[in-house]
Amino acid sequence: MKFKALLAAITATVGLATASLAVSADRIADTQTVRNVVLVHGAFADGSGWRGVYDELTGRGYRVTIVQNPLTSLADDVAATKRVLDRQQGPTILVGHSYGGTVITEAGVDPKVAGLVYVSALAPDAGESTASQFTQIPPPAEFVIDTQRDGFGFINLEKFKTGFAGDTSDADAAFLRDSQVPLNMANFDAKVTHAAWRNKPSWAIIATQDNAIDPRLLRKTAERINARVVEVNASHVLFLTQPKAVADVIDDAAQSIKS
Structure with a gap:
Protein backbone atom coordinates (compact mmCIF):
# COMPACT_ATOMS: atom_id res chain seq x y z
CA MET A 1 0.00 0.00 0.00
CA LYS A 2 2.81 2.38 0.88
CA PHE A 3 4.45 1.74 -2.50
CA LYS A 4 1.18 2.43 -4.35
CA ALA A 5 0.70 5.65 -2.39
CA LEU A 6 4.26 6.75 -3.17
CA LEU A 7 3.80 5.91 -6.85
CA ALA A 8 0.57 7.89 -6.95
CA ALA A 9 2.27 10.86 -5.32
CA ILE A 10 5.14 10.75 -7.84
CA THR A 11 2.69 10.49 -10.74
CA ALA A 12 0.72 13.44 -9.46
CA THR A 13 3.89 15.50 -9.03
CA VAL A 14 5.09 14.68 -12.55
CA GLY A 15 1.66 15.53 -13.90
CA LEU A 16 1.72 18.93 -12.20
CA ALA A 17 5.22 19.63 -13.48
CA THR A 18 4.22 18.64 -17.02
CA ALA A 19 1.15 20.84 -16.86
CA SER A 20 3.29 23.72 -15.59
CA LEU A 21 5.72 23.31 -18.48
CA ALA A 22 2.85 23.16 -20.95
CA VAL A 23 1.46 26.43 -19.64
CA SER A 24 4.92 28.04 -19.75
CA ALA A 25 5.47 26.93 -23.35
CA ASP A 26 2.06 28.15 -24.46
CA ARG A 27 2.03 31.69 -23.15
CA ILE A 28 1.19 33.19 -26.52
CA ALA A 29 -2.51 33.93 -26.66
CA ASP A 30 -4.49 32.38 -29.51
CA THR A 31 -5.40 35.86 -30.65
CA GLN A 32 -1.80 37.12 -30.85
CA THR A 33 -0.79 38.04 -34.38
CA VAL A 34 3.03 37.84 -34.18
CA ARG A 35 4.54 34.49 -33.23
CA ASN A 36 7.85 34.55 -35.11
CA VAL A 37 11.13 36.16 -34.06
CA VAL A 38 14.31 36.46 -36.14
CA LEU A 39 17.53 37.40 -34.31
CA VAL A 40 20.43 39.08 -36.14
CA HIS A 41 23.86 39.29 -34.50
CA GLY A 42 26.34 42.11 -34.95
CA ALA A 43 30.00 42.40 -35.87
CA PHE A 44 32.79 40.23 -34.42
CA ALA A 45 30.29 37.64 -33.15
CA ASP A 46 28.03 34.85 -34.34
CA GLY A 47 24.50 33.75 -33.61
CA SER A 48 25.36 31.49 -30.66
CA GLY A 49 25.34 34.46 -28.30
CA TRP A 50 21.56 34.62 -28.68
CA ARG A 51 21.09 31.25 -26.89
CA GLY A 52 19.72 32.77 -23.69
CA VAL A 53 17.24 34.97 -25.56
CA TYR A 54 16.29 32.00 -27.75
CA ASP A 55 15.58 29.86 -24.69
CA GLU A 56 13.49 32.61 -23.09
CA LEU A 57 11.38 33.18 -26.19
CA THR A 58 10.89 29.57 -27.22
CA GLY A 59 9.85 28.86 -23.64
CA ARG A 60 7.09 31.43 -24.12
CA GLY A 61 5.89 29.75 -27.30
CA TYR A 62 7.62 31.78 -30.01
CA ARG A 63 9.19 30.32 -33.12
CA VAL A 64 12.70 31.76 -33.08
CA THR A 65 15.27 31.66 -35.87
CA ILE A 66 18.83 32.98 -35.70
CA VAL A 67 20.64 34.48 -38.67
CA GLN A 68 24.33 33.65 -39.16
CA ASN A 69 25.78 36.74 -40.82
CA PRO A 70 28.94 36.04 -42.86
CA LEU A 71 30.16 39.61 -42.13
CA THR A 72 31.81 39.69 -45.56
CA SER A 73 29.69 42.58 -46.87
CA LEU A 74 26.53 44.41 -45.86
CA ALA A 75 24.83 42.97 -48.94
CA ASP A 76 25.80 39.44 -47.87
CA ASP A 77 24.46 40.01 -44.36
CA VAL A 78 21.18 41.44 -45.64
CA ALA A 79 20.86 38.49 -48.03
CA ALA A 80 21.44 36.04 -45.16
CA THR A 81 18.71 37.77 -43.17
CA LYS A 82 16.28 37.74 -46.09
CA ARG A 83 16.81 34.00 -46.56
CA VAL A 84 15.68 33.45 -43.00
CA LEU A 85 12.74 35.84 -43.37
CA ASP A 86 11.62 33.88 -46.44
CA ARG A 87 11.24 30.83 -44.19
CA GLN A 88 8.92 32.53 -41.71
CA GLN A 89 5.23 31.70 -41.73
CA GLY A 90 3.44 34.87 -40.78
CA PRO A 91 4.32 38.23 -39.21
CA THR A 92 7.76 38.44 -37.64
CA ILE A 93 9.67 40.59 -35.15
CA LEU A 94 13.13 41.32 -36.56
CA VAL A 95 15.81 41.94 -33.92
CA GLY A 96 19.32 43.30 -34.48
CA HIS A 97 22.26 43.82 -32.14
CA SER A 98 24.89 46.53 -32.75
CA TYR A 99 25.87 46.45 -36.46
CA GLY A 100 22.95 44.03 -36.83
CA GLY A 101 20.79 47.13 -36.48
CA THR A 102 22.10 48.32 -39.83
CA VAL A 103 21.27 44.93 -41.31
CA ILE A 104 17.67 44.92 -40.03
CA THR A 105 17.21 48.52 -41.14
CA GLU A 106 17.84 47.39 -44.72
CA ALA A 107 16.23 43.93 -44.56
CA GLY A 108 13.29 45.03 -42.42
CA VAL A 109 11.30 46.36 -45.36
CA ASP A 110 10.35 42.74 -46.03
CA PRO A 111 6.53 42.51 -45.83
CA LYS A 112 6.76 39.74 -43.23
CA VAL A 113 8.47 42.09 -40.76
CA ALA A 114 5.86 43.51 -38.39
CA GLY A 115 8.24 45.30 -36.03
CA LEU A 116 11.90 46.01 -35.32
CA VAL A 117 13.84 45.69 -32.07
CA TYR A 118 17.24 47.39 -31.86
CA VAL A 119 19.48 45.94 -29.14
CA SER A 120 22.25 48.47 -28.42
CA ALA A 121 22.12 48.89 -32.16
CA LEU A 122 22.64 51.39 -34.93
CA ALA A 123 19.81 52.50 -37.22
CA PRO A 124 21.04 54.51 -40.22
CA ASP A 125 18.70 56.29 -42.57
CA ALA A 126 18.63 55.63 -46.31
CA GLY A 127 21.87 56.92 -47.80
CA GLU A 128 23.71 56.59 -44.49
CA SER A 129 26.20 53.96 -43.36
CA THR A 130 27.18 52.35 -40.09
CA ALA A 131 30.27 54.57 -39.94
CA SER A 132 28.28 57.75 -40.51
CA GLN A 133 26.39 57.08 -37.28
CA PHE A 134 29.56 57.88 -35.36
CA THR A 135 30.34 61.25 -36.92
CA GLN A 136 28.89 63.24 -34.02
CA ILE A 137 29.40 60.80 -31.15
CA PRO A 138 32.38 58.45 -31.74
CA PRO A 139 32.82 55.10 -30.02
CA PRO A 140 34.23 55.19 -26.47
CA ALA A 141 38.02 55.05 -26.14
CA GLU A 142 37.79 51.54 -24.66
CA PHE A 143 36.59 50.12 -28.00
CA VAL A 144 39.52 49.47 -30.34
CA ILE A 145 39.46 47.58 -33.64
CA ASP A 146 42.63 46.16 -35.18
CA THR A 147 42.38 46.05 -38.98
CA GLN A 148 44.39 43.41 -40.83
CA ARG A 149 46.14 43.90 -44.16
CA ASP A 150 43.25 42.21 -45.98
CA GLY A 151 40.75 44.76 -44.67
CA PHE A 152 39.14 42.53 -42.06
CA GLY A 153 39.10 43.61 -38.43
CA PHE A 154 39.11 42.12 -34.94
CA ILE A 155 38.48 43.79 -31.60
CA ASN A 156 41.79 44.48 -29.88
CA LEU A 157 42.64 41.51 -27.66
CA GLU A 158 43.88 43.51 -24.67
CA LYS A 159 40.84 45.81 -24.64
CA PHE A 160 38.24 43.22 -25.59
CA LYS A 161 36.52 42.81 -22.23
CA THR A 162 36.44 46.47 -21.24
CA GLY A 163 35.37 47.60 -24.70
CA PHE A 164 32.90 44.88 -25.61
CA ALA A 165 31.88 42.56 -22.78
CA GLY A 166 32.45 44.34 -19.50
CA ASP A 167 29.79 42.52 -17.48
CA THR A 168 30.76 38.98 -18.49
CA SER A 169 32.99 36.70 -16.47
CA ASP A 170 36.68 36.60 -17.36
CA ALA A 171 36.20 33.12 -18.79
CA ASP A 172 33.25 34.12 -20.97
CA ALA A 173 35.02 37.28 -22.14
CA ALA A 174 38.08 35.22 -23.07
CA PHE A 175 35.96 32.80 -25.09
CA LEU A 176 34.20 35.62 -26.92
CA ARG A 177 37.57 37.28 -27.56
CA ASP A 178 39.14 34.12 -28.93
CA SER A 179 36.14 33.11 -31.07
CA GLN A 180 35.69 36.44 -32.83
CA VAL A 181 34.33 36.43 -36.36
CA PRO A 182 36.38 38.90 -38.41
CA LEU A 183 34.45 41.74 -40.01
CA ASN A 184 35.10 43.18 -43.45
CA MET A 185 35.64 46.78 -42.37
CA ALA A 186 34.14 47.94 -45.69
CA ASN A 187 30.77 46.90 -44.22
CA PHE A 188 30.84 49.98 -42.02
CA ASP A 189 31.06 52.27 -45.06
CA ALA A 190 28.30 50.57 -47.06
CA LYS A 191 25.19 52.74 -47.31
CA VAL A 192 21.71 51.39 -46.75
CA THR A 193 19.11 52.00 -49.44
CA HIS A 194 16.05 51.54 -47.22
CA ALA A 195 15.21 52.54 -43.66
CA ALA A 196 12.61 50.08 -42.42
CA TRP A 197 12.12 51.99 -39.18
CA ARG A 198 10.42 54.77 -41.13
CA ASN A 199 7.44 52.51 -41.77
CA LYS A 200 7.67 49.80 -39.09
CA PRO A 201 7.11 50.19 -35.33
CA SER A 202 10.42 50.07 -33.49
CA TRP A 203 11.78 49.35 -30.03
CA ALA A 204 15.26 50.19 -28.72
CA ILE A 205 17.06 48.51 -25.84
CA ILE A 206 19.92 50.65 -24.57
CA ALA A 207 22.79 49.19 -22.54
CA THR A 208 23.69 51.95 -20.10
CA GLN A 209 27.24 50.59 -19.61
CA ASP A 210 27.95 50.14 -23.33
CA ASN A 211 31.62 50.81 -24.13
CA ALA A 212 31.35 49.93 -27.82
CA ILE A 213 28.59 52.38 -28.79
CA ASP A 214 28.22 55.45 -26.60
CA PRO A 215 24.82 55.31 -24.82
CA ARG A 216 24.32 58.95 -25.82
CA LEU A 217 24.39 57.88 -29.46
CA LEU A 218 22.02 54.99 -28.73
CA ARG A 219 19.54 57.38 -27.10
CA LYS A 220 19.84 59.87 -29.94
CA THR A 221 19.27 57.11 -32.47
CA ALA A 222 16.26 55.77 -30.59
CA GLU A 223 14.74 59.24 -30.48
CA ARG A 224 15.27 59.76 -34.21
CA ALA A 254 5.16 41.07 -30.49
CA GLN A 255 2.17 41.48 -28.20
CA SER A 256 1.79 45.15 -29.11
CA ILE A 257 1.26 44.51 -32.81
CA LYS A 258 -2.32 43.80 -33.80
CA SER A 259 -3.60 42.49 -37.09
Missing part, protein backbone atom coordinates in the same frame (compact mmCIF):
# COMPACT_ATOMS: atom_id res chain seq x y z
CA ILE A 225 13.54 56.50 -35.15
CA ASN A 226 10.71 57.16 -32.67
CA ALA A 227 11.42 53.89 -30.86
CA ARG A 228 9.92 52.78 -27.60
CA VAL A 229 12.94 52.71 -25.30
CA VAL A 230 14.00 50.39 -22.49
CA GLU A 231 17.32 50.93 -20.71
CA VAL A 232 19.21 48.01 -19.18
CA ASN A 233 22.19 48.21 -16.84
CA ALA A 234 24.55 46.09 -18.93
CA SER A 235 27.50 46.12 -21.30
CA HIS A 236 27.37 45.98 -25.10
CA VAL A 237 26.65 42.23 -24.98
CA LEU A 238 23.42 42.59 -23.00
CA PHE A 239 21.77 39.95 -25.21
CA LEU A 240 24.21 37.53 -23.58
CA THR A 241 24.23 38.82 -19.99
CA GLN A 242 20.62 40.02 -19.69
CA PRO A 243 18.67 37.62 -21.93
CA LYS A 244 15.41 37.87 -19.98
CA ALA A 245 15.37 41.67 -20.16
CA VAL A 246 15.97 41.51 -23.91
CA ALA A 247 13.36 38.78 -24.40
CA ASP A 248 10.82 40.79 -22.39
CA VAL A 249 11.11 43.71 -24.82
CA ILE A 250 10.81 41.42 -27.85
CA ASP A 251 7.78 39.77 -26.25
CA ASP A 252 6.23 43.16 -25.57
CA ALA A 253 6.83 44.21 -29.18
Whole structure:
Protein backbone atom coordinates (compact mmCIF):
# COMPACT_ATOMS: atom_id res chain seq x y z
CA MET A 1 0.00 0.00 0.00
CA LYS A 2 2.81 2.38 0.88
CA PHE A 3 4.45 1.74 -2.50
CA LYS A 4 1.18 2.43 -4.35
CA ALA A 5 0.70 5.65 -2.39
CA LEU A 6 4.26 6.75 -3.17
CA LEU A 7 3.80 5.91 -6.85
CA ALA A 8 0.57 7.89 -6.95
CA ALA A 9 2.27 10.86 -5.32
CA ILE A 10 5.14 10.75 -7.84
CA THR A 11 2.69 10.49 -10.74
CA ALA A 12 0.72 13.44 -9.46
CA THR A 13 3.89 15.50 -9.03
CA VAL A 14 5.09 14.68 -12.55
CA GLY A 15 1.66 15.53 -13.90
CA LEU A 16 1.72 18.93 -12.20
CA ALA A 17 5.22 19.63 -13.48
CA THR A 18 4.22 18.64 -17.02
CA ALA A 19 1.15 20.84 -16.86
CA SER A 20 3.29 23.72 -15.59
CA LEU A 21 5.72 23.31 -18.48
CA ALA A 22 2.85 23.16 -20.95
CA VAL A 23 1.46 26.43 -19.64
CA SER A 24 4.92 28.04 -19.75
CA ALA A 25 5.47 26.93 -23.35
CA ASP A 26 2.06 28.15 -24.46
CA ARG A 27 2.03 31.69 -23.15
CA ILE A 28 1.19 33.19 -26.52
CA ALA A 29 -2.51 33.93 -26.66
CA ASP A 30 -4.49 32.38 -29.51
CA THR A 31 -5.40 35.86 -30.65
CA GLN A 32 -1.80 37.12 -30.85
CA THR A 33 -0.79 38.04 -34.38
CA VAL A 34 3.03 37.84 -34.18
CA ARG A 35 4.54 34.49 -33.23
CA ASN A 36 7.85 34.55 -35.11
CA VAL A 37 11.13 36.16 -34.06
CA VAL A 38 14.31 36.46 -36.14
CA LEU A 39 17.53 37.40 -34.31
CA VAL A 40 20.43 39.08 -36.14
CA HIS A 41 23.86 39.29 -34.50
CA GLY A 42 26.34 42.11 -34.95
CA ALA A 43 30.00 42.40 -35.87
CA PHE A 44 32.79 40.23 -34.42
CA ALA A 45 30.29 37.64 -33.15
CA ASP A 46 28.03 34.85 -34.34
CA GLY A 47 24.50 33.75 -33.61
CA SER A 48 25.36 31.49 -30.66
CA GLY A 49 25.34 34.46 -28.30
CA TRP A 50 21.56 34.62 -28.68
CA ARG A 51 21.09 31.25 -26.89
CA GLY A 52 19.72 32.77 -23.69
CA VAL A 53 17.24 34.97 -25.56
CA TYR A 54 16.29 32.00 -27.75
CA ASP A 55 15.58 29.86 -24.69
CA GLU A 56 13.49 32.61 -23.09
CA LEU A 57 11.38 33.18 -26.19
CA THR A 58 10.89 29.57 -27.22
CA GLY A 59 9.85 28.86 -23.64
CA ARG A 60 7.09 31.43 -24.12
CA GLY A 61 5.89 29.75 -27.30
CA TYR A 62 7.62 31.78 -30.01
CA ARG A 63 9.19 30.32 -33.12
CA VAL A 64 12.70 31.76 -33.08
CA THR A 65 15.27 31.66 -35.87
CA ILE A 66 18.83 32.98 -35.70
CA VAL A 67 20.64 34.48 -38.67
CA GLN A 68 24.33 33.65 -39.16
CA ASN A 69 25.78 36.74 -40.82
CA PRO A 70 28.94 36.04 -42.86
CA LEU A 71 30.16 39.61 -42.13
CA THR A 72 31.81 39.69 -45.56
CA SER A 73 29.69 42.58 -46.87
CA LEU A 74 26.53 44.41 -45.86
CA ALA A 75 24.83 42.97 -48.94
CA ASP A 76 25.80 39.44 -47.87
CA ASP A 77 24.46 40.01 -44.36
CA VAL A 78 21.18 41.44 -45.64
CA ALA A 79 20.86 38.49 -48.03
CA ALA A 80 21.44 36.04 -45.16
CA THR A 81 18.71 37.77 -43.17
CA LYS A 82 16.28 37.74 -46.09
CA ARG A 83 16.81 34.00 -46.56
CA VAL A 84 15.68 33.45 -43.00
CA LEU A 85 12.74 35.84 -43.37
CA ASP A 86 11.62 33.88 -46.44
CA ARG A 87 11.24 30.83 -44.19
CA GLN A 88 8.92 32.53 -41.71
CA GLN A 89 5.23 31.70 -41.73
CA GLY A 90 3.44 34.87 -40.78
CA PRO A 91 4.32 38.23 -39.21
CA THR A 92 7.76 38.44 -37.64
CA ILE A 93 9.67 40.59 -35.15
CA LEU A 94 13.13 41.32 -36.56
CA VAL A 95 15.81 41.94 -33.92
CA GLY A 96 19.32 43.30 -34.48
CA HIS A 97 22.26 43.82 -32.14
CA SER A 98 24.89 46.53 -32.75
CA TYR A 99 25.87 46.45 -36.46
CA GLY A 100 22.95 44.03 -36.83
CA GLY A 101 20.79 47.13 -36.48
CA THR A 102 22.10 48.32 -39.83
CA VAL A 103 21.27 44.93 -41.31
CA ILE A 104 17.67 44.92 -40.03
CA THR A 105 17.21 48.52 -41.14
CA GLU A 106 17.84 47.39 -44.72
CA ALA A 107 16.23 43.93 -44.56
CA GLY A 108 13.29 45.03 -42.42
CA VAL A 109 11.30 46.36 -45.36
CA ASP A 110 10.35 42.74 -46.03
CA PRO A 111 6.53 42.51 -45.83
CA LYS A 112 6.76 39.74 -43.23
CA VAL A 113 8.47 42.09 -40.76
CA ALA A 114 5.86 43.51 -38.39
CA GLY A 115 8.24 45.30 -36.03
CA LEU A 116 11.90 46.01 -35.32
CA VAL A 117 13.84 45.69 -32.07
CA TYR A 118 17.24 47.39 -31.86
CA VAL A 119 19.48 45.94 -29.14
CA SER A 120 22.25 48.47 -28.42
CA ALA A 121 22.12 48.89 -32.16
CA LEU A 122 22.64 51.39 -34.93
CA ALA A 123 19.81 52.50 -37.22
CA PRO A 124 21.04 54.51 -40.22
CA ASP A 125 18.70 56.29 -42.57
CA ALA A 126 18.63 55.63 -46.31
CA GLY A 127 21.87 56.92 -47.80
CA GLU A 128 23.71 56.59 -44.49
CA SER A 129 26.20 53.96 -43.36
CA THR A 130 27.18 52.35 -40.09
CA ALA A 131 30.27 54.57 -39.94
CA SER A 132 28.28 57.75 -40.51
CA GLN A 133 26.39 57.08 -37.28
CA PHE A 134 29.56 57.88 -35.36
CA THR A 135 30.34 61.25 -36.92
CA GLN A 136 28.89 63.24 -34.02
CA ILE A 137 29.40 60.80 -31.15
CA PRO A 138 32.38 58.45 -31.74
CA PRO A 139 32.82 55.10 -30.02
CA PRO A 140 34.23 55.19 -26.47
CA ALA A 141 38.02 55.05 -26.14
CA GLU A 142 37.79 51.54 -24.66
CA PHE A 143 36.59 50.12 -28.00
CA VAL A 144 39.52 49.47 -30.34
CA ILE A 145 39.46 47.58 -33.64
CA ASP A 146 42.63 46.16 -35.18
CA THR A 147 42.38 46.05 -38.98
CA GLN A 148 44.39 43.41 -40.83
CA ARG A 149 46.14 43.90 -44.16
CA ASP A 150 43.25 42.21 -45.98
CA GLY A 151 40.75 44.76 -44.67
CA PHE A 152 39.14 42.53 -42.06
CA GLY A 153 39.10 43.61 -38.43
CA PHE A 154 39.11 42.12 -34.94
CA ILE A 155 38.48 43.79 -31.60
CA ASN A 156 41.79 44.48 -29.88
CA LEU A 157 42.64 41.51 -27.66
CA GLU A 158 43.88 43.51 -24.67
CA LYS A 159 40.84 45.81 -24.64
CA PHE A 160 38.24 43.22 -25.59
CA LYS A 161 36.52 42.81 -22.23
CA THR A 162 36.44 46.47 -21.24
CA GLY A 163 35.37 47.60 -24.70
CA PHE A 164 32.90 44.88 -25.61
CA ALA A 165 31.88 42.56 -22.78
CA GLY A 166 32.45 44.34 -19.50
CA ASP A 167 29.79 42.52 -17.48
CA THR A 168 30.76 38.98 -18.49
CA SER A 169 32.99 36.70 -16.47
CA ASP A 170 36.68 36.60 -17.36
CA ALA A 171 36.20 33.12 -18.79
CA ASP A 172 33.25 34.12 -20.97
CA ALA A 173 35.02 37.28 -22.14
CA ALA A 174 38.08 35.22 -23.07
CA PHE A 175 35.96 32.80 -25.09
CA LEU A 176 34.20 35.62 -26.92
CA ARG A 177 37.57 37.28 -27.56
CA ASP A 178 39.14 34.12 -28.93
CA SER A 179 36.14 33.11 -31.07
CA GLN A 180 35.69 36.44 -32.83
CA VAL A 181 34.33 36.43 -36.36
CA PRO A 182 36.38 38.90 -38.41
CA LEU A 183 34.45 41.74 -40.01
CA ASN A 184 35.10 43.18 -43.45
CA MET A 185 35.64 46.78 -42.37
CA ALA A 186 34.14 47.94 -45.69
CA ASN A 187 30.77 46.90 -44.22
CA PHE A 188 30.84 49.98 -42.02
CA ASP A 189 31.06 52.27 -45.06
CA ALA A 190 28.30 50.57 -47.06
CA LYS A 191 25.19 52.74 -47.31
CA VAL A 192 21.71 51.39 -46.75
CA THR A 193 19.11 52.00 -49.44
CA HIS A 194 16.05 51.54 -47.22
CA ALA A 195 15.21 52.54 -43.66
CA ALA A 196 12.61 50.08 -42.42
CA TRP A 197 12.12 51.99 -39.18
CA ARG A 198 10.42 54.77 -41.13
CA ASN A 199 7.44 52.51 -41.77
CA LYS A 200 7.67 49.80 -39.09
CA PRO A 201 7.11 50.19 -35.33
CA SER A 202 10.42 50.07 -33.49
CA TRP A 203 11.78 49.35 -30.03
CA ALA A 204 15.26 50.19 -28.72
CA ILE A 205 17.06 48.51 -25.84
CA ILE A 206 19.92 50.65 -24.57
CA ALA A 207 22.79 49.19 -22.54
CA THR A 208 23.69 51.95 -20.10
CA GLN A 209 27.24 50.59 -19.61
CA ASP A 210 27.95 50.14 -23.33
CA ASN A 211 31.62 50.81 -24.13
CA ALA A 212 31.35 49.93 -27.82
CA ILE A 213 28.59 52.38 -28.79
CA ASP A 214 28.22 55.45 -26.60
CA PRO A 215 24.82 55.31 -24.82
CA ARG A 216 24.32 58.95 -25.82
CA LEU A 217 24.39 57.88 -29.46
CA LEU A 218 22.02 54.99 -28.73
CA ARG A 219 19.54 57.38 -27.10
CA LYS A 220 19.84 59.87 -29.94
CA THR A 221 19.27 57.11 -32.47
CA ALA A 222 16.26 55.77 -30.59
CA GLU A 223 14.74 59.24 -30.48
CA ARG A 224 15.27 59.76 -34.21
CA ILE A 225 13.54 56.50 -35.15
CA ASN A 226 10.71 57.16 -32.67
CA ALA A 227 11.42 53.89 -30.86
CA ARG A 228 9.92 52.78 -27.60
CA VAL A 229 12.94 52.71 -25.30
CA VAL A 230 14.00 50.39 -22.49
CA GLU A 231 17.32 50.93 -20.71
CA VAL A 232 19.21 48.01 -19.18
CA ASN A 233 22.19 48.21 -16.84
CA ALA A 234 24.55 46.09 -18.93
CA SER A 235 27.50 46.12 -21.30
CA HIS A 236 27.37 45.98 -25.10
CA VAL A 237 26.65 42.23 -24.98
CA LEU A 238 23.42 42.59 -23.00
CA PHE A 239 21.77 39.95 -25.21
CA LEU A 240 24.21 37.53 -23.58
CA THR A 241 24.23 38.82 -19.99
CA GLN A 242 20.62 40.02 -19.69
CA PRO A 243 18.67 37.62 -21.93
CA LYS A 244 15.41 37.87 -19.98
CA ALA A 245 15.37 41.67 -20.16
CA VAL A 246 15.97 41.51 -23.91
CA ALA A 247 13.36 38.78 -24.40
CA ASP A 248 10.82 40.79 -22.39
CA VAL A 249 11.11 43.71 -24.82
CA ILE A 250 10.81 41.42 -27.85
CA ASP A 251 7.78 39.77 -26.25
CA ASP A 252 6.23 43.16 -25.57
CA ALA A 253 6.83 44.21 -29.18
CA ALA A 254 5.16 41.07 -30.49
CA GLN A 255 2.17 41.48 -28.20
CA SER A 256 1.79 45.15 -29.11
CA ILE A 257 1.26 44.51 -32.81
CA LYS A 258 -2.32 43.80 -33.80
CA SER A 259 -3.60 42.49 -37.09
